[in-house]
Amino acid sequence: xxxxxxxxxxxxxxxxxxxxxxxxxxxxxxxxxxxxxxxxxxxxxxxxxxxxxxxxxxxxxxxxxxxxxxxxxxxxxxxxxxxxxxxxxxxxxxxxxxxxxxxxxxxxxxxxxxxxxxxxxxxxxxxxxxxxxxxxxxxxxxxxxxxxxxxxxxxxxxxxxxxxxxxxxxxxxxxxxxxxxxxxxxxxxxxxxxxxxxxxxxxxxxxxxxxxxxxxxxxxxxxxxxxxxxxxxxxxxxxxxxxxxxxxxxxxxxxxxxxxxxxxxxxxxxxxxxxxxxxxxxxxxxxxxxxxxxxxxxxxxxxxxxxxxxxxxxxxxxxxxxxxxxxxxxxxxxxxxxxxxxxxxxxxxxxxxxxxxxxxxxxxxxxxxxxxxxxxxxxxxxxxxxxxxxxxxxxxxxxx
Amino acid sequence: xxxxxxxxxxxxxxxxxxxxxxxxxxxxxxxxxxxxxxxxxxxxxxxxxxxxxxxxxxxxxxxxxxxxxxxxxxxxxxxxxxxxxxxxxxxxxxxxxxxxxxxxxxxxxxxxxxxxxxxxxxxxxxxxxxxxxxxxxxxxxxxxxxxxxxxxxxxxxxxxxxxxxxxxxxxxxxxxxxxxxxxxxxxxxxxxxxxxxxxxxxxxxxxxxxxxxxxxxxxxxxxxxxxxxxxxxxxxxxxxxxxxxxxxxxxxxxxxxxxxxxxxxxxxxxxxxxxxxxxxxxxxxxxxxxxxxxxxxxxxxxxxxxxxxxxxxxxxxxxxxxxxxxxxxxxxxxxxxxxxxxxxxxxxxxxxxxxxxxxxxxxxxxxxxxxxxxxxxxxxxxxxxxxxxxxxxxxxxxxxx
Numbered sequence: 001x002x003x004x005x006x007x008x009x010x011x012x013x014x015x016x017x018x019x020x021x022x023x024x025x026x027x028x029x030x031x032x033x034x035x036x037x038x039x040x041x042x043x044x045x046x047x048x049x050x051x052x053x054x055x056x057x058x059x060x061x062x063x064x065x066x067x068x069x070x071x072x073x074x075x076x077x078x079x080x081x082x083x084x085x086x087x088x089x090x091x092x093x094x095x096x097x098x099x100x101x102x103x104x105x106x107x108x109x110x111x112x113x114x115x116x117x118x119x120x121x122x123x124x125x126x127x128x129x130x131x132x133x134x135x136x137x138x139x140x141x142x143x144x145x146x147x148x149x150x151x152x153x154x155x156x157x158x159x160x161x162x163x164x165x166x167x168x169x170x171x172x173x174x175x176x177x178x179x180x181x182x183x184x185x186x187x188x189x190x191x192x193x194x195x196x197x198x199x200x201x202x203x204x205x206x207x208x209x210x211x212x213x214x215x216x217x218x219x220x221x222x223x224x225x226x227x228x229x230x231x232x233x234x235x236x237x238x239x240x241x242x243x244x245x246x247x248x249x250x251x252x253x254x255x256x257x258x259x260x261x262x263x264x265x266x267x268x269x270x271x272x273x274x275x276x277x278x279x280x281x282x283x284x285x286x287x288x289x290x291x292x293x294x295x296x297x298x299x300x301x302x303x304x305x306x307x308x309x310x311x312x313x314x315x316x317x318x319x320x321x322x323x324x325x326x327x328x329x330x331x332x333x334x335x336x337x338x339x340x341x342x343x344x345x346x347x348x349x350x351x352x353x354x355x356x357x358x359x360x361x362x363x364x365x366x367x368x369x370x371x372x373x374x375x376x377x378x379x380x381x382x383x384x385x386x387x388x389x390x391x392x393x394x395x396x397x398x399x400x
Numbered sequence: 401x402x403x404x405x406x407x408x409x410x411x412x413x414x415x416x417x418x419x420x421x422x423x424x425x426x427x428x429x430x431x432x433x434x435x436x437x438x439x440x441x442x443x444x445x446x447x448x449x450x451x452x453x454x455x456x457x458x459x460x461x462x463x464x465x466x467x468x469x470x471x472x473x474x475x476x477x478x479x480x481x482x483x484x485x486x487x488x489x490x491x492x493x494x495x496x497x498x499x500x501x502x503x504x505x506x507x508x509x510x511x512x513x514x515x516x517x518x519x520x521x522x523x524x525x526x527x528x529x530x531x532x533x534x535x536x537x538x539x540x541x542x543x544x545x546x547x548x549x550x551x552x553x554x555x556x557x558x559x560x561x562x563x564x565x566x567x568x569x570x571x572x573x574x575x576x577x578x579x580x581x582x583x584x585x586x587x588x589x590x591x592x593x594x595x596x597x598x599x600x601x602x603x604x605x606x607x608x609x610x611x612x613x614x615x616x617x618x619x620x621x622x623x624x625x626x627x628x629x630x631x632x633x634x635x636x637x638x639x640x641x642x643x644x645x646x647x648x649x650x651x652x653x654x655x656x657x658x659x660x661x662x663x664x665x666x667x668x669x670x671x672x673x674x675x676x677x678x679x680x681x682x683x684x685x686x687x688x689x690x691x692x693x694x695x696x697x698x699x700x701x702x703x704x705x706x707x708x709x710x711x712x713x714x715x716x717x718x719x720x721x722x723x724x725x726x727x728x729x730x731x732x733x734x735x736x737x738x739x740x741x742x743x744x745x746x747x748x749x750x751x752x753x754x755x756x757x758x759x760x761x762x763x764x765x766x767x768x769x770x771x772x773x774x775x776x777x778x779x780x781x782x783x784x785x786x787x788x789x790x791x792x793x794x795x796x797x798x799x800x801x
Contacts, residue, residue, distance in 0.1 A: 005590035018613060030586050051621025052614055102760075124734035130654065130716045134638040138649040141723030143631075143640065145568040146557060153647050153720050154565055157556035157626075158634050163611035167578040168756035174585040175430055179406040179762055181592050187761035195737050198726055199756040200422075200578075202569035203466040207450040208724035209738070209751045210462055215723045223570055224418065224463075224544055225448055231545070232554070232563045243627070245564060247549040308540045315546030317564055320619035320626055323552040323609060329537035335606050336616070348620045353576075353606035354583040355532075357513075358598035359590065 004031025004359050009177065012037060012079050013060065014088035014095075018133070018159060019193055020117050021056040022166025024087055027173060028059035029352050029364070035083075035377055036062045037076055038370045040399035049341055049367050055349040057367035058339060063378065064371030064399035071397035073098050078382055081109050084180075085173050089117040089193075091128065102188035111186040113176040117169045121192030133159025136197045145204070147217035161197045168196035220284065227251045228280035229259075229291050232317060235300040244300045245317035248291070248307065253277070255312055262310035263294045301326075324348070339366050371399055405431015405764035410588070411494040413437055413487070414471060415478075418445035418570075419544075419604065420500035420528040421467035422577035427496075427584065428470035429755035431764050435494075435780060436471040437487065439478070440799055442773040443468075452746075458773055465770045469741065469752055473771030474780050475801050482800045484510050488519050489785050496524045496584055502541075503533045513599045523597040524587045528580050532603030542604075547572035551608025552615045559630045568723070575611045576604035632691070636684035639691040640720060643703045647720035650694050651710075652683050658713040668697035727751070741767045777801045 009032040013024045028034040036057065046053055063079075066072040077100065080086050086105060088095055095101045095116070102114040116122060119131035134155070137143050143155030172189045180186055198205070202223075207213050222230045227249040235244040250259045256277070260269040268274070268290050273283045280287055295303055300316045307314035316322060324336060336348040340363075349364060378384045378398065392398045408431040414424035415437050428434040436443070445467065446458035453460070474490075477483040488511070491497060497516060499506055506512050506527070513525050527533060530542035545566055548554050553572065558565035583600045591597065609616070614634045618624040631640035637653045652659070656678060663669045670693045676682050683690055698706055703719045710717035726732055736758075738751045752767070781787040781801070795801045 002590065002593075002595050005586035007593070026582060047621065050617075052617035054621065055617055120731055121735050124731040126731040129711045130714050131718065132638065132651060132653065132716050134633050134649045135651065135716045135718035138640075138647075138718035138720045139729075140726060141721060142568045143649065143720045144647070144722050146565045148559055148565070149562055153640055154558055154631050155640065155720075156567070157558070157628055158613045158615075160553075160567070160571065160611065160613075162613060163575070164578075164756075167575070167582065167611070171426070171578065171582050171585065172757045172759070174582060174589065175406050176759065176761075178585055178588060179759070181589065182409070183761075185761055187759060189757055189759055191757040192735065192737075194731065195735070195754070196756040198732065198737065199753055200569060200571070200574045201723055201753065202574070203450065203463045204569065205723050205726065205753045206462045206466045206750075208722075209727055209753070210452060210465075211450060211454065213450070213724075218566075218568070222543075222545075223566075223568075225444075227543075232549070232566075234563070243560070245549070245555075247543075247546040247554070249543045249545065311541065313541050313543050313546050315542065315550040317549040317554050318552045319555045320552070320615045320624070323612075324616050324619040327550065329531050329535045329550075329603075329605065330609065332535035333532055333603065333606070335603075335609065336620075348616075350610045350616055351606065353579045353604075353610050354600050354602035356583065356587060356590075356598055356600055358587075358595060 002358055004362070005356070006030040006032035009033070009085065010083045011035065011085045011087060011173070012083040014086070014090065015117065016089065018056065018162035019165040020087060020089035020169065022163065023117065023169030023173065024060065025056050025058065026167070026170035034060040035079065035373070036060050036368070037065050037079070038062055039066065040064045040370050048369050050347045054339070054347060054367045058349055058364040060368060061373035061377060062368035062370055063374055066397055066399065067098055069395070069397040071392060071395060075378070075382065075397065076100060077108065079377070080105050080112065082381060083112070084177065085113045085115065087115045087117065087169065087173065091118055092116070092122045106186065111180055111184060113173065113180060113186045115169060115172055115176070115189045115191060117165065117191045117193060119192070120194045122190045131193065133161035136161040136194055139194065140198045141201060141215065145215060145217050147219070151217055161193065164200050165193035165196040222249065225251050226277060226281065228277060228284055229287055231288070233288070233292050233295040235295045235303055236298055238299055243319070246295060246300045246303045247315045247317060249313040256280070258310040259307070259312050262306055262312065266290070266294070337364055339364050341366055374398065374400060404762070406759050406762040407432035410496070411435070412496040412498060413490060413494045415497060415499040415501070416528065417443065417500055418448065418463070418467060419530070419573050420498065420577055420580060421445060422574055423498055423526070423528065423580035424471060425467050425469055426577065426581045426755065429764060430759070431762070434471040435776070436468055436473045436771060438473055438475050438773060440475050440801070442475070446773070468770040470768050471771055472776040472780065473774055474777045475774035477800050478509050478511070480800060482795065482798070486781070486785065486800070487511060488515070490780070491516055491523055492520045493784050494523060495588065496526060498526045498528070498580065498584070500528045503529050503538050517597060521596050522591060524584060524591070524600065525597070526580050526584050526600040526602065528576050528602045528604060530604050532606065533601045544570040544572045547604050547608055551605050552612045553608050556612070556615060556626050556628055556634065558628045560628045564628060572604055572608040575607040576602060579607040579610070632687060636687040639687070641691065641695045641698050643698050643701050643706055646703045648698065648703050648707055649718045649720060650691055651716040652690060653680065654715050655713060656683070659715055662709070662713065663694070663697050666697060668693070739767050741769045743769045745772070774801065
């Protein structure tokens with residue numbers, strides 16, 4: 001086993017909310033030393049070591065530097081000088097006023113890689129617009145296409161946009177590191193979260209561009225190979241919870257025959273109107289009513305096992321407990337690693353969705369409270385003595 | 401200017417089907433030479449619509465086009481030993497092989513990790529499978545919806561009394577593909593430090609589960625199972641509202657004072673002027689009432705006017721638009737998000753959605769349209785493997801290419 005892929009890479013992390021911290025978490029998980037540069041706030045809105053923040057900030061370090069003070073800015077610039085990557089998700093103005101923008105940093109560290117993960121990018125008519133995930137999901141079409149039964153827009157229940165942008169941010173940093181290893185050159189990547197989210201809509205956007213087709217909510221239709229039955233079916237209630245569903249897709253004739261056998265060869269299934277895929281798609285309302293009669297009598301897990309055994313695509317619509325505790329596959333692959341907290345208790349966080357055969361999979365380190373790593377970062381990395389740090393603290397340039 | 405892109409010089413053999421094709425597309429957008437290895441007759445994705453002008457044909461599938469921009473195509477029958485030998489020879493010239501066969505299938509073809517590693521010690525193999533290469537679900541089959549279901553991505557979208565709502569786009573596959581690209585570049589960087597190639601075992605279910613923001617956080621952090629709550633975001637700071645001519649997303653994070661002064665100036669603030677609403681946590685706790693009042697306020701506005709006035713106050717309102725609105729979006733146009741790609745055999749040029757980001761140094765500037773079936777078989781086998789014209793003719797006659 002060798003050291004992790006990003007061993008020796010240092011990332012100075014100014015990001016906040018979700019997309020930016022996800023990008024740097026992906027880098028931290030692969031062995032980069034990620035230093036969160038943070039402002040001390042009296043009482044954080046959400047707990048830091050568990051939940052969303054705990055998951056996003058695991059494996060990172062935290063230093064509490066006051067960027068409102070010139071001496072704080074100077075410390076940040078010294079840190080940038082010994083870093084490989086600097087990431088932020090502010091608007092353009094912020095990094096520039098601190099002289100932490102790419103041009104300023106390249107003057108003191110020529111091969112620095114800077115990534116600005118702003119909402120809309122650093123130029124264009126929306127350059128000053130503000131956004132969160134739901135804003136971007138609305139603007140890009142997800143909210144409208146993900147409609148309810150009446151066709152009204154609903155969209156995601158969460159900020160998938162932050163996930164897509166965070167993954168893109170991590171990839172951008174990695175590709176820039178690769179480019180640097182080949183050329184010795186750093187660079188600035190002006191990443192627009194709006195574009196990262198638009199880039200993964202998929203063939204629907206190309207259809208709009210090429211065929212000039214107005215897109216409609218896809219409703220029950222498959223967005224990949226045509227299938228019928230296809231979609232989500234309500235299952236038997238489980239311990240009083242009737243919000244149990246299974247996803248089923250039957251694509252070919254042989255799958256249809258196996259499906260019919262698996263659900264007990266009911267009489268309706270031999271009806272002429274369900275004989276071909278085309279007919280099943282055309283008569284899908286009636287077909288779905290028949291299938292729901294079967295699914296309502298069976299637990300979602302059991303329906304999935306029965307259908308998978310017959311070689312049919314089927315999956316439980318997992319809620320939090322299914323996902324985090326009951327799903328045997330995620331458990332078997334150890335997808336929810338435990339994190340030890342300072343008080344001796346443990347919490348769990350999402351794992352890394354891939355395993356590298358030549359890299360050790362390390363147990364994640366617990367997320368830091370703000371300023372937890374002041375001593376290491378200011379003392380060891382910047383070589384400041386205890387007395388110098390005390391002076392900085394007294395002058396308000398750092399928080400202890 | 402014809403810059404080669406940051407990954408220029410890397411060769412990637414892309415053996416994937418549509419589940420994982422985006423992975424190679426992203427790397428090709430960054431300049432890698434990605435060779436799509438298709439079975440004779442073409443990748444099955446070529447049969448998936450929509451099609452150009454709605455005319456089904458393997459070289460007109462927009463589904464295939466989207467996922468295979470910038471790649472070259474080589475047809476190869478991996479079911480016969482000649483095809484396998486050619487692939488092994490080609491693998492010796494490559495840095496990465498990406499595949500999404502059912503687990504075990506690559507071994508059965510004689511192309512498993514051990515074999516590839518013996519062939520080329522520095523080769524990286526990235527295997528994307530619905531559930532990964534191990535575990536009780538290893539051999540289960542899946543589509544994007546079932547992976548979104550099992551990855552926790554569906555349960556929280558929609559209204560509690562209705563079925564969950566599936567994402568626009570094949571987002572489980574996309575999460576798998578993005579993480580595949582991340583893993584590949586990590587493995588390349590590790591190889592640079594003097595390491596060898598390695599095998600990446602990626603589970604699309606896990607990539608999906610890793611991209612559900614709050615569900616696991618609620619479960620492990622608060623012992624709570626998140627439920628669907630209509631258009632209300634889990635954080636309770638956003639909800640869809642209806643204007644005179646369409647929909648917007650409300651946002652109650654940020655400068656509350658500016659928002660409520662505006663609403664009050666319109667005479668629609670009701671009780672929201674009371675001081676307790678200044679507290680963000682209070683606003684989240686009482687989100688239903690808050691958004692009901694704001695819905696009353698916006699119903700006589702036009703969406704675009706409302707959102708633009710909100711943005712001027714730095715409030716993150718957004719208009720709910722269809723995807724085609726992006727085609728006329730001035731921001732995307734100003735930054736060159738869409739790329740013009742010429743299809744010479746059709747005599748037409750189409751606008752493609754571009755890469756998730758462009759690099760400041762070494763951006764790719766020239767785009768290669770998605771390949772026709774086996775379009776580059778001859779050039780690849782000739783120039784990379786040194787095959788002669790008559791050998792190619794024989795392989796074609798035997799159906800290997």
